[in-house]
Amino acid sequence: MADQTSQSASAESDKGYWAANVRIIVISLIIWALVSFGFGILLRPVLSGISVGGTDLGFWFAQQGSIIVFLALIFFYAWRMNKLDKEYGVEE
Amino acid sequence: MDQYTLNLLVVGATFALYIGIAIWARAGSTSEFYAASRGVHPVTNGMATAADWMSAASFISMAGLLAFGGYGASSFLMGWTGGYVLLALLLAPYLRKFGKFTVPEFIGDRFYSPTARMVAVICLIVASVTYVIGQMTGVGVAFSRFLEVEVSTGLFIGAAVVFMYAVLGGMKGITYTQVAQYVVLITAYTIPAIFISLQLTGNPIPGLGLFGDHTASGQPLLERLDQVVQDLGFAAYTVQDGTPSAVINMTLFTFSLMIGTAGLPHVIIRFFTVPRVADARWSAGWALVFIALLYLTAPAVGAMARLNIMDTLWPNGVQGEAMAIEEAPDWMETWATTGLLGWEDKNGDGRIQYYNDANADMQAVAAERGWQGNELTNFNRDILVLANPEIAQLPGWVIALVAAGGLAAALSTAAGLLLAISSAISHDLIKGQLNPGISEKGELLAARISMAVAIGVATYLGLNPPGFAAQTVALAFGLAAASIFPALMMGIFSTRINNKGAVAGMLAGLVFTLVYIFLHKGWFFIPDTNSFPDTISGSLLGIQSTAIGSVGALINFAVAYFVSNATEDTPQEIKDLVESVRIPRGAGAAVDH
Numbered sequence: 001m002a003d004q005t006s007q008s009a010s011a012e013s014d015k016g017y018w019a020a021n022v023r024i025i026v027i028s029l030i031i032w033a034l035v036s037f038g039f040g041i042l043l044r045p046v047l048s049g050i051s052v053g054g055t056d057l058g059f060w061f062a063q064q065g066s067i068i069v070f071l072a073l074i075f076f077y078a079w080r081m082n083k084l085d086k087e088y089g090v091e092e
Numbered sequence: 093m094d095q096y097t098l099n100l101l102v103v104g105a106t107f108a109l110y111i112g113i114a115i116w117a118r119a120g121s122t123s124e125f126y127a128a129s130r131g132v133h134p135v136t137n138g139m140a141t142a143a144d145w146m147s148a149a150s151f152i153s154m155a156g157l158l159a160f161g162g163y164g165a166s167s168f169l170m171g172w173t174g175g176y177v178l179l180a181l182l183l184a185p186y187l188r189k190f191g192k193f194t195v196p197e198f199i200g201d202r203f204y205s206p207t208a209r210m211v212a213v214i215c216l217i218v219a220s221v222t223y224v225i226g227q228m229t230g231v232g233v234a235f236s237r238f239l240e241v242e243v244s245t246g247l248f249i250g251a252a253v254v255f256m257y258a259v260l261g262g263m264k265g266i267t268y269t270q271v272a273q274y275v276v277l278i279t280a281y282t283i284p285a286i287f288i289s290l291q292l293t294g295n296p297i298p299g300l301g302l303f304g305d306h307t308a309s310g311q312p313l314l315e316r317l318d319q320v321v322q323d324l325g326f327a328a329y330t331v332q333d334g335t336p337s338a339v340i341n342m343t344l345f346t347f348s349l350m351i352g353t354a355g356l357p358h359v360i361i362r363f364f365t366v367p368r369v370a371d372a373r374w375s376a377g378w379a380l381v382f383i384a385l386l387y388l389t390a391p392a393v394g395a396m397a398r399l400n401i402m403d404t405l406w407p408n409g410v411q412g413e414a415m416a417i418e419e420a421p422d423w424m425e426t427w428a429t430t431g432l433l434g435w436e437d438k439n440g441d442g443r444i445q446y447y448n449d450a451n452a453d454m455q456a457v458a459a460e461r462g463w464q465g466n467e468l469t470n471f472n473r474d475i476l477v478l479a480n481p482e483i484a485q486l487p488g489w490v491i492a493l494v495a496a497g498g499l500a501a502a503l504s505t506a507a508g509l510l511l512a513i514s515s516a517i518s519h520d521l522i523k524g525q526l527n528p529g530i531s532e533k534g535e536l537l538a539a540r541i542s543m544a545v546a547i548g549v550a551t552y553l554g555l556n557p558p559g560f561a562a563q564t565v566a567l568a569f570g571l572a573a574a575s576i577f578p579a580l581m582m583g584i585f586s587t588r589i590n591n592k593g594a595v596a597g598m599l600a601g602l603v604f605t606l607v608y609i610f611l612h613k614g615w616f617f618i619p620d621t622n623s624f625p626d627t628i629s630g631s632l633l634g635i636q637s638t639a640i641g642s643v644g645a646l647i648n649f650a651v652a653y654f655v656s657n658a659t660e661d662t663p664q665e666i667k668d669l670v671e672s673v674r675i676p677r678g679a680g681a682a683v684d685h
Contacts (some may be wrong), residue, residue, distance in 0.1 A: 002202050002244075002368065002538075004525050007188075008565055012266055014671065014675055017675065018674050018675075021674070022585075024222070025181045025182070026265050028181055028329055029177075032177045036170045036174050037245050037343055037345065037346065037347070039165075040166060041339060041343050041346065042339065042343065042345075044332055045332070045334065047209065050114055052303055053302070053303025053304060053313070054303070054311070054312025054313060054314035054315035054316070054318070055312075055314045055315070055318075055330040055527075056305075056330075057330070059163055059166075059201065059314075059330045060303065062163060062166035062169070062170065063158075063163075063166055063169055063302070064299055064302075064303075064388055064391065066168065066169075066170050066173075066174065067170070067173045067384050067387055067388055068300040068388075069174055069375070070174055070176065070177050070380060070384075071381060071384055073177055074176065074177060074180045074181075074373075074377040074380055075374055075377045075466060077180060077181055078180070078225045078373035078377050081185070081370075081373055082370045083374065085369075085370065085676055088678055089339075090195070090677040091370065091676060091677070092369065092370070092675060092678070
């Protein structure tokens with residue numbers, strides 16, 4: 001009986017862990033799409049007024065900025081998830 | 093010491109290093125052969141992944157694409173790096189937790205279907221073989237230029253080196269060799285870039301120099317470049333083609349490259365080599381750090397090389413006289429002998445007028461100034477990186493280093509692809525399908541034999557590249573994007589997708605992408621059998637064949653969803669498998685599977 005309770009409690013907690021994981025993924029992917037497809041391509045005309053080094057911000061995002069943001073995103077994700085693993089006690 | 097001896101010394105020393113590492117890191121078990129015993133540190137793995145990923149195309153061709161494509165070529169930068177975000181968030185940790193050796197193995201187990209596993213094996217082999225042909229051709233070309241041997245001899249030397257370290261060491265040998273190759277290739281790439289950035293802008297960091305001021309004119313570098321190319325009738329370097337179809341194609345092409353990157357099996361299997369799920373997450377970050385060192389530098393190399401070439405050909409500015417042929421620098425003479433660079437003095441004035449003769453405004457200028465067409469008739473974009481140290485007049489050892497770097501880039505990617513191919517054959521085909529009872533020793537032998545055969549086939553195809561070799565990158569990315577990535581992602585993020593849905597989805601994505609590419613590039617790439625021209629305006633749906641992988645992927649998702657919902661539910665044990673893949677706890681146990 002006690003075993004079953006702890007088992008279902010752990011299944012509950014695993015669900016919470018996964019939901020939190022998916023939330024972090026969705027937020028990260030929105031930023032990922034915004035800096036590359038957004039600022040780098042589709043919204044470039046909107047950013048054309050902001051000049052950077054002889055061109056505009058959209059060009060900077062397409063050739064430098066998006067890569068830098070990708071890097072920050074992956075490290076943020078790794079750090080946040082490794083913390084989440086500990087909070088939910090699912091780390092190795 | 094002459095340049096030839098210097099090249100020989102530097103390239104020979106790097107090869108001795110790779111083979112020394114292979115002997116030190118011999119693989120003794122299948123776990124060592126397929127996954128380096130899962131004992132690789134995340135930073136080391138990141139470096140190996142970077143070398144694995146950055147091919148001859150990244151090292152040699154990308155800067156040239158940027159130099160002549162300007163803003164439009166940004167797709168390659170965002171696509172080939174953005175895929176790592178998808179890998180890190182959507183695939184790597186879960187596949188590491190799953191704890192098996194190959195990508196088809198995950199697809200076969202998750203979708204409880206040997207058919208799904210075989211479809212994945214076919215996609216993997218087609219994508220990897222088409223990709224490896226390009227690498228082997230690159231090895232031959234680099235050798236013939238720098239060691240002054242026949243292309244075929246160069247190819248044999250390269251194949252022999254890969255054979256020694258890949259067959260002997262498997263994943264373990266390849267990992268540590270790739271670390272050495274990464275160091276060689278990034279040094280070779282950044283040193284000339286730093287010098288050139290210093291020469292043009294006074295800033296030692298190329299990525300900052302690109303957005304800095306051009307020392308000679310005092311203008312921002314990119315503004316100066318835009319002005320020079322526009323004065324000669326070319327499109328401005330930084331301008332965006334704002335027509336809706338061009339914007340849509342650029343978006344879809346970037347997306348295809350991203351999901352293709354995340355779906356290429358030789359990259360994914362690198363994440364099987366780290367000890368823990370947490371390490372798989374860090375490792376993807378480190379991989380992108382090491383990749384970004386090159387990808388943040390490449391735009392500067394492209395733009396600065398373009399400006400350097402303009403200044404070489406128009407030493408007195410575009411309003412003055414063009415460069416006299418007898419004053420052509422040595423690097424132009426050297427590359428002219430390889431046939432990759434060529435000019436023709438059409439108006440017989442002893443100078444080379446380089447301009448865009450298709451531009452109507454320029455035709456008026458040309459008539460006035462006595463030009464009779466663009467005289468720089470041939471400029472192969474691939475020579476840009478290789479010739480860069482010479483264009484910037486850097487010392488001989490830098491030129492030798494760039495030769496070694498180009499070879500390191502091609503060899504490391506070839507080795508990674510060959511490992512993905514051989515493990516699919518020995519593990520998925522032989523052990524998974526034909527002879528499940530095979531012993532560990534037998535499987536290891538089979539893995540080594542399939543590796544040797546794969547190298548033989550790759551060498552043969554490198555010597556006799558099928559006419560379509562240049563076009564196959566679109567195919568490799570399209571297939572990975574349309575078949576492998578969606579199957580992996582749905583396998584992790586949905587418990588509802590069942591065997592029928594997955595197989596139907598993969599086949600739909602695969603067939604759609606393949607047919608669309610064939611319709612535009614010719615059936616099986618046979619010239620003149622295409623039904624539609626491969627341009628935006630001539631395309632079916634207005635989407636170019638290089639960008640179609642993203643549509644194929646969406647079709648895969650949609651078909652898998654509808655077929656799964658129309659058929660029976662996934663069995664409970666598969667749901668449990670998916671739940672367990674999502675939770676890192678217990679991945680250590682998989683190490684000794």
